[in-house]
Amino acid sequence: MSLPAVKLTDVYKSFGKSRIINRVNLEINTGERHAVIGPNGAGKSTLFNLISGFYPVSSGRIELKGREITNLSSHQINRRGLSRSFQVTNIFPKMSVFENIRCALLWTTGYRYSFWHLCGRLKRLNEKAEELLEKISMTERRHVPAGLLAYAEQRALEIGVTIAGDADVILLDEPTAGMSRSETERAVSLIREVTESKTLIMVEHDMSVVFDLADRISVLVYGEIITTDSPDNIRNNTRVQEAYLGKESA
């Protein structure tokens, strides 16, 4: 049995007096596609922010591939192989699409803080950026400033930026939110393709996306994980229906 990709042990998070995450224990297996679902305000995004180091935990322990990452800063966690996207599109709006992708590649290609290489001359870097552009089908939009892209394109670009660093654990926060049916379908097939042989953790509201993509699903309600199971079992779980689906219909 290999080490879990991500392991949370007794994780709490409070903001002032309000406890947002309440004793979460979670193991995400290497290579699985894992979805976190739950009603609005359940703490799904907060959970992501804890795992990715955006917030420090109040108490508890987080491990990435067997190594403790509790309260490391975001860039340190990223360098250990975890990358994430955001609920609200988070890219470099003034840069071109190509620049966005290339910047996201720089660290793992090994150029780091270099001020003695010219980006334009780095053949391997530019080839990789081209490949990735091709993968997210944005080659023709390469010169457009990212801030001027259509919404669905921005989301696709963000996925590109997220996977560029070749992290093996990918966190996607509502990757299809606000998309039309056909856009969602395209996004799902993109996600499926780019997370091939990687570990994916996603927060998603669209149940068809969740049941389509996820190997396992965790249900988060009021900061607690009430169950983790396969999609079929989740669908038939009465507690989930009460807590989650019931609430939605109310």
Next chain:
Amino acid sequence: MKKKDKKGFFMWSKHGLWIAAMLIVIILPFFFRSGFSRSMLSQIGIAIIFALSYNMLLGQAGLLSFGHAVFYGLGGFFTIHILNTVSNGVITIPLELLPLAGGFGAVIVGLVFGWLSTERAGTPFALISLGIGELIAASSLMFPSFFGGEQGISGDRMTVFALTGIRFGKQITIYYLIAFWAFLSIVLMYLLTQTPLGRLANAVRDNPERASFIGYNPHWVRTLQYALAAFFAGIAGGLFAVNYEIVTAETVGFIPSGNVLMMTYIGGVGHFFGPILGAVLVTFMQLSLANMTHAWLIYFGLLFIGMVIWAPSGIAGIIMLHEPVWKAKLMKRLIPSYALAVFPALILFLGTVMFIEISYHLSLSVDPTAPMHLFGIHFRAQSLFPWGITVFLILIGFGLLQRAIKRVRQSWGEVNLIMKKESS
């Protein structure tokens, strides 16, 4: 053969601007022969390096510093001390390379202050930069052996041997030394924008959060960028030391810090060449306007405020706004409306000048009752008539300008419409 021609053309189209700039720099002193204008050219060269280095912070990394002259001044002091050490025969460094002493000294200080001040951008950074400026200004009084107290530290560049064998006595020789360093610095600072660090400085400026999720520590990106900016400011300071052979505590103070901010901003922070324009214009204004009127600081202040309000992207921004129009060959549609705006703008300008000069004469001149002269006309500032003309000019100019601006907007609207049609 044909292939070679193509390559030649490619070289020219890619590097033509640089080659042209180099030629201009070389031939400029042949057109400006007076001592005053040549020393102005030298000062402009120094100001260009300083302003571009400032833009590495403000424009490229989004760091608004109020204390950038710390590195300019310290670079000057490092250089003048090394110059004196060389004069005393302790070490041997050729004069041409002395500005590097300023650069390397500044980069070390820059790493320390950069680390201290760049954890966050925005207001915290701006305030810390103000504190650092205050700190160094205060130290300049506390450590007279380094800063030279009131009279500063002076040196004699003629006592230092030169690698090229040139005797750096006349201003023209120093001009070429400054031109060389300025050109080299411009090229290097431009290339820096193309490096991973340069790109990441932009990334951190726009979205530090995202930058940390692609593996970068925004604090360290800013620190390195800050230290490199300090390096070039130090080079500028070093050239200052070699040029004037004296460095005083004023060079680390708030006046040059504010000055470089305004130069850079007026030139335009959004384009690499913006600060160059700003440095040329502002240095020219400072030197020539100061000869023309005592009230020159008021004009400078008005210009700065006007730019911030109406043209926040600076001169470079205004120029680049016209690039697509130029490419679409539609400039001829804008020029008539611009030409119509020139006349009312001139009237308004004249009125403003009269207002400032008369007020200045009344309140600050030695003898306000003496007749003053403006544009070759003598009159008494106390009489009502010139005031009447002033108010008349300002009102008429303002009114006409409003109408002219409407025209300009109209023709811009037309041009945008045509360009949109053509692109679709």
